[in-house]
Amino acid sequence: MDRIILHSDINSCFANVECLYRPELRGKPVSVCGSIEERHGIVLASTIEAKRCGVKTGEAIWQTKQKCPDLITLTPNYDRYVRFSKLSREIYSDYTDRVEPFGLDEAFLDVTGNPKAFGDGSAIAEEIRQRIKFELGVTVSIGTSYNKIFAKLGSDMKKPDAVTAITRDNYREKVWPLPVGDLLYVGRATRHKLSELGITTIGELATTKEDVLRKQLGQMGTVLYSFANGYDRTPVALHGESSIIKSISNGTTPPRDMVDMQDARIILMMLSESVAERLREHGFAAGVVYINYRDTSLNYFQKQLKLDRPTSVSTEILETSTELLRQSWCFSVPLRSITVGVSDLCPENTPSQISIFADEHRRIKREKLEIAIDDIRRRFGHYSIMRTITHLDDTLGKIDARGEHVSYPVGFFKEYSR
């Protein structure tokens, strides 16, 4: 028996929620954008009216104003979006315990076991669509299918406020003519490689021999081949299961660019502190430290290093991330943004081999010191105790990476990355 999978997507979530709270803005071109002063001035979400003017997510505000001079820009209210995300999940969980969040505004649902789910699941999808509109005042697009990939493609087909069913009988007509870039995990680079094989649509990808794709794209070739043919069997995670933490990271675009190692170290320090604090809060130690950074031309880089032994100490995360950056970047071009993250998590009390070369006594002291700092900050606020390095530069040193943190769930791809 086929599974019945739904993918529900709140249409232009941030903009949709803002327009609910500001009735006078409905029907007007509205975009929710990051703050210009803090250099996050890009479009995060737009209403349909704004999209009709050509406004795209990720564009800078000045670009959008050229296309659409009447565009109304709003700053985001993350607390509000998190609340709507939670409320929508509550509605989903009335139908199944298999609800897997995919970002704040999207979720996969496996409703196979629900007695209301006849045929392709359209009836349940229709009920959810109506409930979300009535109860929350925002609209969703829902795709239904027998696998997650087609369900996701389905939710993108009709917008807003619609249900699209993709079945074994109609997927060739509905999915195969779509551009291959619409498929999950086909980005610019993969699209380019596929175009070299003459593949531009999902149908062409599906009918290409798997060996050929494997040769061109490696293991990813096999994965995409199965996506395009509807062979994907990835389960929808049980409610709550997907929230098991796989990695912890913090990133920021500081108010000004980082021109040298000292600038970067201030930011790395604050990010490492925040990551370590969250590690300790969840009772974890991390085996891998990674950094992502973007230069001022928006080129993106990622580096990672496996540690000799797991840690939850910020100074160790800082030293590793600094070393990773030092080895890979010479500051010929300034850096715009940077992220510090840790993965390969294990419980903090997991026994580990101590080193005869490292000063274990000092390590334990550092750990105790940081726990004390956590405590002080919890009681008196983040800025009550600061590292001296953050005072070297007032612009860069005024970031509360922890407080400004908004977390997004882990990616869809974890099944394949194991």
Next chain:
Amino acid sequence: MNTKVYVGVNAMFEADGRLLPRSILWEDGRIFEIDKILDVRRAASLKAGGSGIRYTVRIGRHETFLYLEEGRWFAERRF
């Protein structure tokens, strides 16, 4: 003028845990006694802009909606 009017509400926690509004304190100081609660459900208010628990209440001969959103009560202004 804003359609969303935050109001004071005199409400009662019943023994079974239900929270039921008894009277509404309007922005100009008038108090409206709630005669009957006709319906309680989660709903959005497109008119006022918000989403919460919606109480359909009867005040005299009028039926109106009263919303409880994140610990604050609001009603829709009539023009």
